[in-house]
Amino acid sequence: MKDQQQPADPVRPWGGPPWRDGPPWRDGLPGPWKWVARDGLPWISTLLITVFVQMGSSYAAKEQLGERADLDVFARLVLLAGTGLLLLRHKYPAAVVFGVAATTMLYLGAGYPYGPVFVTTAIAVFAAVVAGQRRAAWGAIGMLWLGHLLIAHWLYRWLPPDGDTAADWQGEVVVAVWVVAILAVAELFRMRREQWAKDRAERAEAARRRADEERLRIARELHDVLAHSISVINVQAGVGLALLDSDPEQARTALTTIKSASKEALGEVRQVLESLRAPGDAPRAPAPGLDRLPELVQQAASAGLTVEVTREGEPVQLAPGADLAAFRIVQEALTNVVRHSGSRRARVTIGHGKGELELRIDDDGPATQADAGGSGNGLAGMRERAAALGGTIEAGARPDGGFRVRALIPLRPKEMPS
Structure with a gap:
């Protein structure tokens, strides 16, 4: 029985949709593909990113032909490792962002072309910041930037491609702007996500408070209606029982009063319960007020x-x-x-x-x-x-x-x- 319990409002730590049993398209997938969505990993987005990085890197290699090392099997495997790590970015954001930064540094250190490899890093940093792993994100991107500075301005002498020269320092400004932009966008999304979560919690709390107030109102109305009417009925029932043999006419009057009081009580209870109908339905009878005080006095009189x-x-x-x-x-x-x-x-x-x-x-x-x-x-x-x-x-x-x-x-x- 314990395995059947489900959280009332699951919210993923990375801000994804609160799916209870997996993505909505899971049951519609063909048999062999259902395992793809069942484990909750972002398979589809990771696959799209992998295709984009591989194809974009091929295009970048043509544009930088002769300037950077040619893409080979090792380069493809490094790119695949980086995008493959993104599959776990929602479950292990800190480990993934450092892993992706390391594969990116290895790719750049091997002299391969600049290009979509940085997209992999940007997505890993974004996922880490949104998940609350800000220090890991800053640390990983700082490590990558320092590694790039060492490779581009010092280690390039011993690293491929042959005949490589030091990078232009103006290019480092572009890299710095790129880093700041990624972090700024990620922080902005994180704050918006926290605000959404806060608003959702406040709406849920307000709904619970309104429900509690409505339950209290109904309980109060039912108590007031039933307590008064049943008190009258109780008194008149006692009178009727006492006079049933000695004064049948007076007993009949008591029973008539009981009938009237019970009918009145049923009408008021029905009016209270009508408030439980669909929202927006207007009550069928006006709520009682001081204008009905004469009726109340008459009911009290019937109770002696x-x-x-x-x-x-x-x-x-x-x-x-x-x-x-x-x-x-x-x-x-x-x-x-x-x-x-x-x-x-x-x-x-x-x-x-x-x-x-x-x-x-x-x-x-x-x-x-x-x-x-x-x-x-x-x-x-x-x-x-x-x-x-x-x-x-x-x-x-x-x-x-x-x-x-x-x-x-x-x-x-x-x-x-x-």
Whole structure:
């Protein structure tokens, strides 16, 4: 089973495409050729480079006929060794860049023509820098440059071709520019690759954060909807069972309330789950807000809780997010009263002040359970809703024995009273 595990997002150290099972064309290759792509080595690009260097060197030999040594079998083998090393440039970039520099120095020391042999070195240096082996790249190209200076200005007397003279120092300037250009391009690509990797990681982190926030939002919505509705159902079920024999009509009323509350809960759960549909789909029903407070009061009344609603200040049109948060906070607070308070009366005060919306939910107690203070998910959900809008939640026992939940939600400028 361990061999079947695959990394979630493999990224090659040399910046290649994140193929999980090899290049996409692997399965389409004929049978004898599938091994070429299976090991992950750059066979195709290395083959193209080899053909280019061999053919280009033949052309360079004709152009430099009489000035440099003729290409022979040894020269071909040295060129082939240099390009063959490039096959491992992604797995062993440091070793390859020194190996290619050594074969290039051997080629030049043997007096063979200048030409595409330097392309091999440039590719090896580029691969080493991109892979993060900067010291190896600088060291190898520095070694090659110093070796070229020794060969061109001192050792040429004892090396082929016969009658060779010292190289022009102006040519060394060209070589220096060539070296700097290779290193500059490689460094630029390395920095761009690191930036791409950083951007990709940031996008992945942002996607994970959005997914976490969405899961939290759905969990909070489901908790608020289900906790309130099931509390009402639980109370009415108890009433129905108690009065089933002595007062069937009252029991029927309790069952009717259970049916209504369950239908309401199913509708709201369906609305929450619709957010899991394909992105871009609009919800089929508007999110609840304080305009549905009368329904909430009626549901609480069916559970035996009398709710008195008071409004202070000039009402304003709230943004959808703030309106939903305010509704859910009141709903959860009333649910806690039904579940954890011995009082059958609650007071909801909605204050529209300058710059903020204040919500106060009070009951006279006493608490019926040790967790009546609301230390569970309900209070945590209320705090998360308020915090998401920059607001706060205060919840605790009152000196007279009751309990109060107080929420402050900041308003945006267009929501503030004029």
